[in-house]
Amino acid sequence: MKRLLLTTAAVLAGSSAFAEEIRVLNWQGYGTDIDWALAAYTEATGNTVVHEYFTSEQEMMTKLRTNPGAYDVVLVNSAFTAQMQAEGLLAAIDASKIPNFKDIDPAFAGNEDLNAGGALHGVPWTWGLTSFAVNTGDFATPPTSISVLWDPAYKGRISIRDDGLEAVQLAALATGQNINAITDLDAVKAKLTELMPQISTYWGSENDWNQYMAAGDLAAASYWSGSAARAISKGLPVAFVVPDEGAIGWLDGLSVPATSTKQDAAYTFIDWMIDPDFYVKWDAEGAPATSNMAAAAALPETSFNRSVLGDPAVVAKVQFMKPVSDDDRAKYLALWQELKAAQ
């Protein structure tokens, strides 16, 4: 905490901004609006924070387009950063004004979507994975390949989510393709056709998934890293697997709108959000993985975000999701529906 105060004091000393009101645009309940964090931030900097929420990326972009100057910090998923940068909605980030930026994993800091237009337009904040988890009752040691989903030994005890895009991307991983540039859709289709008889049911919610797994109905099923962390902390016998073939990743960044008039104050808030002290407390409440290496290292050994996602070897295997065109989305959905209808 002392370090935190010092860094913010340093930032404040370097800027003329004092006691500003920062307007943040984010999903509700997603880190930036935690009461204790905001209270501490206001106490340390004098700045107050006002939130506005969006319920879809489209809504967020519409708000930025139609209310210039109304927001100072906005959460942007990396799949959307390039498009918004091209529209001129985002300001380039001056990383020198964010002291904690030096601890950001260089792989994230150099992410080509966040660096759209040749300059950083989003500070990497949190990330997570879509991969699969296994029942530790069936697997004494977790498998290392996604091919277990196709293993006849587990026929009828496999599940994936009922989602065309996710199914296609998992099959793309299994066929050794780039999830963002699927060239051989026929191979994906063939692979999914093989997968179908393995599946007992599709899962729809975290609750579904946890119940099936607790009852031993499933041996392996696709899952999200954050959900797996919660399942493990509840004591379910599961292990999250990031296979050699790779995993589907998402990355959220904090950006500053081009029209913000309080950019220096916005930097202090972003710095607060990527600070290890904040993240360690947030992790205890159930947070996604952090992009800050110092924050990941400060987590307790038992934390899922440290033991599983904190491993650089894991991060290296992740394929971060890029925007999917409407055409591709429709194509994947049609393929998935055709496969489901054929059952």
Next chain:
Amino acid sequence: MSDTLARQDRLRALMLLSPAYLWLTVAVFLPLSAMAFFSFLTDLPFGGRQWSITLANFAAFFQTPTYAILLWKSLQLGLIVTLLCVIIAFPCAYVLAKVIKGRWREAMFLLVILPFWSNSLVRVFSWAIVLRGNGVLDRAVNAVLPWDVKVNLMFSQSAIVIGLVHSYLPYVILTAYLALQALDDSLIEAARSLGAKKRTILWRIILPLSLPGLIAGAVLVFVPVVGSFMEPRLLGGRMGTYYGTVIEDQFVAVFNWPLGAALSFILLAVVLVILAVASPVLRRAQI
């Protein structure tokens, strides 16, 4: 004088009917027209989105065989469930109407209607507990049989059919019961006194006379089962993709309301055609 009386009658009739018509307008006609309108749009006219009139949603049905396959699957499911409901319901209704008398009949009747008092979702989840491997059914069978059998009906077509038959059986029992109760016992006695065998009485008297009730029940079951989505999704697992679940997906998962509405109206049209084709048979049965 008679003129004013007739007018008063008309006025009274109008006043008495108006709540019903108002209700039909608000609860049936308006939502249906809104859906019919949506089915011709390119996008929903909410939130300042661009939209125009199109037939593409209806064309989508014919562009891939997926929807036709699923519709065919749903129609087959409807037939199977309806047939099973009729076969099970008829003896039940007969026993209720002709065999059991007095207070016992009330008690049995209550048992038939009882499932209606619980939420359909609860019923489906109870079936899930019964049907799954290591579930109630599995344990019961293994407790009785000396050898080891694995009973896991969950996530199969059988599970869907069991769940749907259980949900819709009361409709057929009730309609068949009403028809059987209206049947005059003296007809059966007369046939018996003339030496007719039991089977002859059943085929020549009881069944033809109770057919209107059975058919009304069958229609009540067939139509919703063809469009059902909850039971297939929860009990069918991987096998649970039907026409109804695809429509549900359009509304809740991919937010393509126009396509969902178009698919719904195609289903409505197909069901109406089936009922129209069957109507001569149905009408003959009613006479």
